[in-house]
Amino acid sequence: MFCRQVKRLLNDYVDARLDASRKQRLEEHFASCEACRQLSAKMRLLRNELQSLPHASTSDQFLRRLQAELPSSPKVGFWQHLAESWIRLTGVPTVRWSAAGLGIAVLVILMALPHLPWKGEREQEVRLAQSSFAMECVEQHATYTNDQTMPDTITLAQDLKEPVF
Amino acid sequence: MAGATVSTMDMGAGVGVTTLRSATEMEDIDLILVGRCKRNDSGAFEILVHRHKNRLYNFVYRMINNAEDAEDVTQEVFLRAFTRLQLFRGECAFQTWLYRIATNLCVDRSRKIKRQGPPPLSLDEPRDDEGEGNVREIPDERSDPFQEFARQELRRSVQQGLARMSPKLRAVVVLYDIQGLSYEEIAQALRIPVGTVKSRLFNARAELARKLKPYVVAAQ
Ligand SMILES: [Zn+2]
Numbered sequence: 160m161f162c163r164q165v166k167r168l169l170n171d172y173v174d175a176r177l178d179a180s181r182k183q184r185l186e187e188h189f190a191s192c193e194a195c196r197q198l199s200a201k202m203r204l205l206r207n208e209l210q211s212l213p214h215a216s217t218s219d220q221f222l223r224r225l226q227a228e229l230p231s232s233p234k235v236g237f238w239q240h241l242a243e244s245w246i247r248l249t250g251v252p253t254v255r256w257s258a259a260g261l262g263i264a265v266l267v268i269l270m271a272l273p274h275l276p277w278k279g280e281r282e283q284e285v286r287l288a289q290s291s292f293a294m295e296c297v298e299q300h301a302t303y304t305n306d307q308t309m310p311d312t313i314t315l316a317q318d319l320k321e322p323v324f
Numbered sequence: 325m326a327g328a329t330v331s332t333m334d335m336g337a338g339v340g341v342t343t344l345r346s347a348t349e350m351e352d353i354d355l356i357l358v359g360r361c362k363r364n365d366s367g368a369f370e371i372l373v374h375r376h377k378n379r380l381y382n383f384v385y386r387m388i389n390n391a392e393d394a395e396d397v398t399q400e401v402f403l404r405a406f407t408r409l410q411l412f413r414g415e416c417a418f419q420t421w422l423y424r425i426a427t428n429l430c431v432d433r434s435r436k437i438k439r440q441g442p443p444p445l446s447l448d449e450p451r452d453d454e455g456e457g458n459v460r461e462i463p464d465e466r467s468d469p470f471q472e473f474a475r476q477e478l479r480r481s482v483q484q485g486l487a488r489m490s491p492k493l494r495a496v497v498v499l500y501d502i503q504g505l506s507y508e509e510i511a512q513a514l515r516i517p518v519g520t521v522k523s524r525l526f527n528a529r530a531e532l533a534r535k536l537k538p539y540v541v542a543a544q
Contacts, residue, residue, distance in 0.1 A: 209482065229369070
């Protein structure tokens with residue numbers, strides 16, 4: 160067995176999920192390879208340590224704080240989704256200046272939205288989306304104007320294959 | 325909310341009862357509660373929070389390594405979950421969905437911090453139900469002092485290694501080794517293939533393992 164093959168099996172070995180024959184072949188390799196034996200011993204120790212770390216709990220005020228923050232009804236999903244998709248889309252560094260300009264334009268349009276003849280629940284929905292979107296536009300704009308070295312805001316999210324919400 | 329308290333008991337969120345239930349049963353109960361939330365039953369969301377807050381907080385705490393900020397981020401996770409609940413269609417477990425939101429928030433946060441400069445390395449122990457975190461720090465008089473030193477060095481090294489690891493690797497090792505999720509659950513939470521979960525887990529573990537000093541390994 161080569162070191163490269165051993166490494167592919169190490170996760171299962173330290174999690175004690177290898178079948179007897181593979182386990183034996185791995186241990187035969189360890190007998191002749193100091194590097195793999197060391198790595199395996201360290202990984203096993205590490206795994207045990209991670210599993211024995213004390214579990215943290217929220218403070219006593221957690222629920223009370225959350226209740227105070229919760230909106231009355233979970234209905235802004237669509238609008239927030241739309242707003243955030245837009246923010247993510249325009250987070251590309253090469254279009255950051257046009258994005259900032261476009262952001263302000265959309266902000267102005269959104270400000271005008273409540274004056275359109277919409278009533279009731281729909282109007283409330285728009286206002287909710289508008290306020291959170293407005294905040295994000297302002298935040299985004301601040302980032303563009305202050306931070307000339309805009310970091311790659313989307314690379315990591317892409318690594319995580321982008322959230323859908 | 326008195327109604328919510330009663331429902332909490334019905335739904336088996338009491339600590340003793342919860343541990344007896346199977347994972348599938350837990351997921352079924354979550355789905356029922358999510359359905360109630362979508363029908364504007366605010367008490368149901370409170371029960372969901374009660375059921376998941378400590379697990380989620382522990383994940384966030386291990387991801388960002390700061391007890392106070394972890395509480396703020398966990399609050400944000402639930403706020404987002406609440407406002408986007410209509411988008412949750414049950415294609416994965418509710419808990420997995422919460423982990424997805426939490427991971428995204430933690431990754432966003434480390435990106436912001438990276439932008440602001442290197443973070444102050446805080447290794448404060450988390451709040452603990454039984455105050456176990458503090459008790460563990462007191463050396464046992466019967467144990468070998470060197471072994472005790474090595475044990476503390478092990479914990480310090482692991483926590484420091486986690487704090488310095490890239491968030492995408494950290495998320496996988498925390499979800500697997502600390503939170504106890506399966507490869508499949510992690511794949512769903514992070515929207516990556518199972519093969520990627522396995523390779524990231526290996527890379528994360530190897531990165532942490534290589535930082536362990538030989539005397540720490542020898543003393544165990
Ligand atoms: Zn080898």
